[in-house]
Amino acid sequence: MQVVATLSLKGGVGKTTVALGLAGAAQRHGVSTLVVDLDPQANATTALDPEPTTATVADVLDDPRPAVLRRAIAPSGWGEGLDVLVGAEQTERHNHPDPGIKQLHRLDRALQRLATGPVADGEPDGGYDGDASDIHDADGEQYRLVIVDCPPSLGQLTRSALSAADRAILVADPTMFSVSGVQRAFDAVQTERERSNARLQPLGVLVNRVRPRNSEHDFRIGELRELFGPLVFNTVVPDRSAVQQAQGACLPIQSWDTPGAREVSAVFTTLLGRVLRSGRTRTPSGS
Ligand SMILES: Nc1ncnc2c1ncn2[C@@H]1O[C@H](COP(=O)(O)OP(=O)(O)O)[C@@H](O)[C@H]1O
Ligand SMILES: [Mg+2]
Numbered sequence: 349m350q351v352v353a354t355l356s357l358k359g360g361v362g363k364t365t366v367a368l369g370l371a372g373a374a375q376r377h378g379v380s381t382l383v384v385d386l387d388p389q390a391n392a393t394t395a396l397d398p399e400p401t402t403a404t405v406a407d408v409l410d411d412p413r414p415a416v417l418r419r420a421i422a423p424s425g426w427g428e429g430l431d432v433l434v435g436a437e438q439t440e441r442h443n444h445p446d447p448g449i450k451q452l453h454r455l456d457r458a459l460q461r462l463a464t465g466p467v468a469d470g471e472p473d474g475g476y477d478g479d480a481s482d483i484h485d486a487d488g489e490q491y492r493l494v495i496v497d498c499p500p501s502l503g504q505l506t507r508s509a510l511s512a513a514d515r516a517i518l519v520a521d522p523t524m525f526s527v528s529g530v531q532r533a534f535d536a537v538q539t540e541r542e543r544s545n546a547r548l549q550p551l552g553v554l555v556n557r558v559r560p561r562n563s564e565h566d567f568r569i570g571e572l573r574e575l576f577g578p579l580v581f582n583t584v585v586p587d588r589s590a591v592q593q594a595q596g597a598c599l600p601i602q603s604w605d606t607p608g609a610r611e612v613s614a615v616f617t618t619l620l621g622r623v624l625r626s627g628r629t630r631t632p633s634g635s
Contacts, residue, residue, distance in 0.1 A: 349463040350627040351494045352551065353513040357536065358529045359500035361521040362556035364391045365591055367497035369616035370517075370623065371396070372600030374493050375430045377620060382421065382462070382491045384455070385435030386509055387499040388443070393435040397425030397598040404436035409451075409508070412458035426600050431491070439505065447504035452544060455496075456512035463489055493623070502536055510540035515551040515626055517619075520572065522558055522565040522584075527575060534576075551626055553580045554619065557587040583618050586611055 352370070354363040367383060374381040385392040385405060403419035410416075417433070424430045444451070496509040510516060518533045520526040530553055541548045553576055558565050573580045588608035594601045602613045 353496040353509040356519045372602040373616040373620040381493045384433040384496040388440040390435030392497040398422035398432040406438035409442045443503040455508040522568040556585040558584040
């Protein structure tokens, strides 16, 4: 199981769009995937249109036991192979500016249970309560990919995502503030790697909403490449109205049949390949 977070410390740059695009690509390619919606605005949950649940990720952050996790996960409305750990406004109560280490690791602990199968009795926090068997397949791993969609602030929620992730995708828009935003996001990844999660690595910077032949956009992308070098993906996500149309219809961009949608889908197929390749080369985690 590989955990990827979509990150930027600014709202509206496309974190959710990238999380959804990657999820759609994974589903298309038969990669069993869970989207974790950590943003209290819960836009990813709205777009993924899951069946109703009796718990949300806010409850999982209160109590990461398998029984709670199971109640907070539902199949997405996009079809087979894609589930959602649903977001909710209540998640905001877990967004302390300076959380303790125990709070910070709750998401990681919950996700590790999906990766390793039912946990043994007598775990310090109450442990396995005996009813998680149906969230695991025969290998003890239901999801090959977990995508965590972060809120735009650097509080407990984003730090929880970074504490649980193998890779962070830094999303940027081609504007004059993007350089400082990407720098702060890199610093956040670096800090969390040193503080709580040695396996965390930045996968790269994905520039979103790029308009072709826009000299300001070209200039800003050049600026990012100068500063962050090969960490800036050559492939950028174009600005296409199909993105908003597909999200509004609660459908994956991969099923939206317009030239713009096909262009955007191709970018997410490339990104998926990159994510999966990074999973093969990663060093074993502290297990
Ligand atoms: N490549 C794109 N083309 C067109 N619209 C986009 C694109 N990326 C994002 N948007 C739109 O911009 C808005 C903000 O994107 P979103 O992914 O929600 O950002 P964030 O999660 O960072 O706040 C949404 O309405 C989304 O549909
Ligand atoms: Mg968002």
